[in-house]
Amino acid sequence: MPLRKGLFVLIALAALPASTSSAGRFEFRVTGVKRPDVLNVRERVDNQATISQKKILGQIPANATGLLGSGASLKVGPVRWYEIRYKDVRGWVNGRYLKPMSRELDDEFDSNLFCGGTEPFWALRIEDNTAELQRPDAPPTRYSVAVREPFQGRKDALAIRLVREDGSDISALVQHKEWCSDGMSDLEYAFEVRVVGLSEGNNPYIGCCSLLR
Numbered sequence: 306m307p308l309r310k311g312l313f314v315l316i317a318l319a320a321l322p323a324s325t326s327s328a329g330r331f332e333f334r335v336t337g338v339k340r341p342d343v344l345n346v347r348e349r350v351d352n353q354a355t356i357s358q359k360k361i362l363g364q365i366p367a368n369a370t371g372l373l374g375s376g377a378s379l380k381v382g383p384v385r386w387y388e389i390r391y392k393d394v395r396g397w398v399n400g401r402y403l404k405p406m407s408r409e410l411d412d413e414f415d416s417n418l419f420c421g422g423t424e425p426f427w428a429l430r431i432e433d434n435t436a437e438l439q440r441p442d443a444p445p446t447r448y449s450v451a452v453r454e455p456f457q458g459r460k461d462a463l464a465i466r467l468v469r470e471d472g473s474d475i476s477a478l479v480q481h482k483e484w485c486s487d488g489m490s491d492l493e494y495a496f497e498v499r500v501v502g503l504s505e506g507n508n509p510y511i512g513c514c515s516l517l518r
């Protein structure tokens with residue numbers, strides 16, 4: 306089926322060679338913590354005055370590596386906190402004690418994605434070869450992932466094309482933006498997304514994405 310005009314100039318892409326690095330910008334190691342101290346993983350960090358009272362979900366050893374960030378963060382007072390997963394624990398840690406394993410986005414776009422936005426509200430979950438779109442005024446819509454490639458050979462942008470069983474399609478461009486606001490919370494995300502094909506006139510749905518890791 307031919308693509309709609311202007312919908313996916315993103316397809317003329319050359320895939321990048323597989324990265325030899327096992328770590329990326331949002332994989333961290335612990336820094337500035339001395340043994341026997343540990344880095345606490347908190348359940349919530351929405352108020353600077355009460356952070357010390359928030360539930361501790363786990364503790365990460367000093368100098369640990371392999372903390373996988375989702376790209377979601379929250380500025381609380383002077384400190385930015387990051388959502389991470391370490392082994393089987395997922396929560397929030399103080400960014401003062403994190404250092405990226407790499408400056409490059411080496412493996413982030415291989416992750417599953419959760420994207421969403423407002424005006425109108427929508428959410429798009431992309432896992433492996435399938436995706437599901439949710440909107441308040443319609444039942445969930447299922448898609449297959451037909452294209453998932455670096456955009457114009459760039460490491461900081463990902464082009465995605467999703468196709469329904471009836472052959473209709475939507476396209477998404479995910480870009481590393483550092484601080485993307487979802488319009489619904491104080492959270493900020495490292496990835497911005499533009500989804501085309503969901504509205505009349507092909508006006509893009511704009512939102513933010515996090516990594517499902």
